[in-house]
Amino acid sequence: MATATARTAVLRTGTVYAILFAISSVHLLNDTMQAVVTALFPVFKDSLHLSYGQMGWIAFTLNMTSSVMQPVVGYFSDKRPMPWMLPIGMGLSLLGMAGLAFAPSFMFVLLSVVFVGLGSAIFHPEGSRVVFFAAGGRRGLAQSIYQVGGNTGSSLAPLMTIFIFLPLGQPGAIWGTLLAAAAIAVLLRVVPWYRTQLNEHGKPLKKGKASGASAGVPLTRRTIAFAMTLLVLIVFARSWYMSGISNFYNFFAEEKYGLSVRAAQVPIFLFMAAGVVGTFLGGVLADRFGRKRMIVFSIGGAAPFALLLPHVSLGWVYPVSFVLGLIIMSGFSVSVVYAQELIPNKVGMASGLITGFAFGMGALGAIVLGHLAEAWGLTKVMNYSSFLSLLGLLAILLPPDRRETA
Template identity: 85%
Template sequence: MRKVVSTLTTAAARTAVLRTGTVYAILFAISSVHLLNDTMQAVVSALFPVFKDSLHLTYGQMGWIAFTLNMTSSVMQPIVGYFSDKRPMPWMLPAGMGMSLLGMAGLAYAPGFIYVLLSVVFVGLGSAVFHPEGSRVVYFASGGRRGLAQSIYQVGGNTGSSLAPLMTIFIFLPLGQPGAIWGTLLAAAAIAVLLRVVPWYKTQLNEHGKPAKKGRAAAAAPSAAPATRSVILFAMSVLVIMVFARSWYMSGISNFYNFFAEEKYGLSVKAAQVPIFLFMAAGVLGTFFGGVLADRIGRKRMIVSSIGGAAPFALLLPHLALGWVYPVSFVLGFILMSGFSVSVVYAQELIPNNVGMASGLITGFAFGMGALGAIVLGHAAEAWGLDKVMNYTSILPLLGLLAVLLPPDRRAAS
């Protein structure tokens, strides 16, 4: 009897969450922290042209740096999410930013490759701690508009990532490696914002309860037919492969396309950052509009449209004349990233009683596996040349077409 009452209480609590409406102040606050967090991660790749000269790093070593960052920030996410699903810990939000602050300080003064790796570990762990709890804040603040809420949250992160080329041009090329010390201000600003978000988050946990135990998902969403374990496993496997391919491709663009542009088109270090910025800035817009559109047409349709529409542009990019690189980079970034936040929401709706773990798998583990691409591409560039590497990576988005095999999402089925 107690179990039945507990289930009904949880269902009522989650219904109350939907009725409170979308809390935009909290969504924009947590999105701004996401921006600051991902900007700190972007500092690492923005420093690559500087590290190449100041520390005399090879493409392979830069691949290992990107790998270390992505592995620590990503693979740890589903682990943190698994435990925080059982016991949410709001204090982890500012604690994670504190770890990133230490990492930023270390990058500014790292005297060699090993010290850079150690600093990157702190930045990565801070991000791994932040993302699962941040996703749960978004869950409470969404008011039922999950696609829109996740898009607002993800726009912050993608905006931070898109700043890497601008930081290279305006900060690190003029100031060199010590310019990374400015990253500590990003961490401090994030902590200040989180000190306002954490009390609200604690109130939501107290009023609406902690994540549902097994068997409560149907009570939380009675209109949706519960997915079987085999369907969930298959769908999550397809999502992980899809995000893996997309993140591996983006690793090639964000970490090595600037060097490719320098070689192929004879661009300067600064000019070679422009196509990357256009790609990432367009991705910010695509993330937002993709989430809004997914609330109307369904998650699966948006995911398939994103991947299917991006593949032709990815195949074209390495072969274009310089004048076409800029518009194609923009269109490619917009379409490719329009399905990113939607993938997260789709995963969360597959396993609604494990929101943190679902978020960690899609934004964390899959990206961490994609980080292997940074190492492979770095060493492949040394062995075969960047021209061949960019051609080979352009095929990767085609793997995303596996999304057509995904089962219908809850919104489309209802």
């Protein structure tokens, strides 16, 4: 009863767009700082003479600290929300940005990346709870607004490589400290509102009877566990594939098409920029047509383009990468909302499992693909990794959500 009362109170407040756009802007700044790490790869390769395998370890360290720690933070913040941790997390990211600018060796780079990752791990579960309070009755739209900020930040990596890090080199990372400072400034305005919501409504999701994905048709614990496991596996496979695109496709494009370092960033930017649009549209369409349908569409629709991408001529690389990013990311924010509705008494942990653990465990892909690229060559790695998208078809086995059963 307490859970239902809290949820009803939140729904009656309506959608608070000012807060949604504020927390989305912080998400943008946070994920831009994470993108700085990837954007520095071509610079690190020359300045620190790193191998593909070492760059895989950098990506792994970033994702393990920023993502896999999220469900842990979410578990504890579900019990005791901590608004003040939001600016503190950004402070850790600020230290990481400063470290990247002056890191003299591979190990110092890893240490700096840990600070950036921990700041992100602290931000995401609390940020998801802010979105819950501000969403009102438009959960899909609210999560999309929030996620669009993060995806936009991630998509800036190729542009930062072209316009900042290639001209300025490693010291250019010091500009990332301004991103952290801006995020802290915004959060100092969000935190009082967030604290007020906690005082008025209590924790957004207190312990109560599990309702599952479909309102009015309770799911058993076994069904919920099966669905969450399946969902984590789907996001895991998608993140392995996207790890290959974001970390290594530029090197593949240089080898196969003879592109310059700058030109090889363009397909990655198109893929990520299209993903921003897809994330927003997916959330809006999911509110209308259902969460599961959008998840299945995002995987089934993307698989043919993923299989085609390594084989097309240069002229087709650009439209194929754009359409692929648009479709495959249309199910990302929807997956988060679906997970939250499966275990509605644990918003932070559900968000952490999908945006954190499942997506972060895909960081293993950066290491595996990096070492395989050294052993087999990038062409084989790109060809084989494209089949990962087919694992997403397991989404067909997910239980229907509440819009499909209505």
